[in-house]
Amino acid sequence: MKLGIPSITLFARDAKATGKAQIIVQFFYYGLLALAIWQMMNADRYLYLNTDDFSPIGPVFWMRLLPYQHAVYLVLSIFLTFSLVAATCFRYRFGRVFGFLAVLQFSAYDSSFGHPSHLWYLWLYGAFWFLFLPKTWNIKSQTTPDRRIFLLVIWSSQALVLLTYSMSGFHKVIGAIYQISKGEIHAFSPLAFALHVADTMVTVKQPDNIVGNIFLQYPLAGWPLMLIGEYMLFFSFFVVIRPSLQKLWGIGLILFHIINDMVFRISFYQSPILLAILFFDSPFVRDGITLNDIIADLPIFGWMWRVTVMKKFKR
């Protein structure tokens, strides 16, 4: 079965799909609360930042009016209390508005150091889409149009999150084509990963980065990781119309973040949590998916699988 937006109507007839969607919303706000608690408990990392470049942007303009450390405690408090309201009242739109404001405030603060920080963007986009959830939460009271809207909101948040990964992959492929045309080492080259590691280390020397140093000692070891990563990033958006792949892509993208953290010290710990919530038990995955279905749905390789192995077995 192929899923495009119109198929949401089919899923809306099944209360089970909406039930899964509700669990996603519930865990989204629990996850947000956990992140807010974590930030508050690690307040020191924000309190003692160099404030030379600190210039509060629009949503946190009020931070200009207070001494820096007081303003930080206030923004952390807003993040925590608003997330708490959202986690307890996510069934109501006002609760979800609090959730949106919570992540808006904190992400704006995080982006107030001279350049935007996109660490919290995916949570912000999710919280934005969830504002559009229908009023009626009780599945038994929900009409089919309510369920369609519910599922469309979940689909939209999944699609926007996956689009960001595909955009990252898209830019890498364009960059690779450009570098191939210039005769340079490009994203598909065996040394590409090691060069990225070395370049990051030149930007910020990390003598205690054991994993990064291993890839400098064995430059070819990172090649397969680079190729798999580029494949998964580029085709992330494709998963929106191939829901059988959502769990696999969720796992893959989480590993991508973990490897980035270990090798490059680029810590996107917020995103893996969101990926697990959105894609580990998606409402758009039908029951009884087999490994064969998953392989057959893979971009490029699935097509090869279908025209070779599956065709052979059909005969």
Add this chain to the structure above:
Amino acid sequence: MLYRVLKGFSLSVLVVYFFVGVYANYVIEHASGDTSQIYPFASWGLFQRVPNTRSKFTFRILKAGEQILSPPVYFSEAQAYYTKRGNWPSNDEGRVRLLAEAIQNADAIQVKKFRTELEKNFIINPTVYEIVFFSINPLEFIHNGSVRELVVYAQFTSGKDL
């Protein structure tokens, strides 16, 4: 009706987000050299080209207190001599670039400003350092410290002549 409106809005957001990202990445950033991000949007153009060579302004330390450093220690290696602060080290490198531009423009006020900001992070004083422009292959640089091109812009001693 509401479903159709929301569906149209959702698809529009996806299309607009993608094209704004592409525009920001390939037009705005290349035209202004600025980062292609406007809160809360991002082009997600991360690691998009493999750094065959890295050319940039940086600094290198020649002497820290009484200790002469030979060969000189570059910013990326200077954690024993320079405290990086802020949530992203590129802030420091951005400051070095601005200092180099001020030196080029003979703008004494800006030179003083950026030197002051930079020098407060030196751990040992006085530190003798140079503002340089260098080109490297990152792997070669990490493995044997080789620099392909080096232009020295100025030499300073922290706290002196400010």
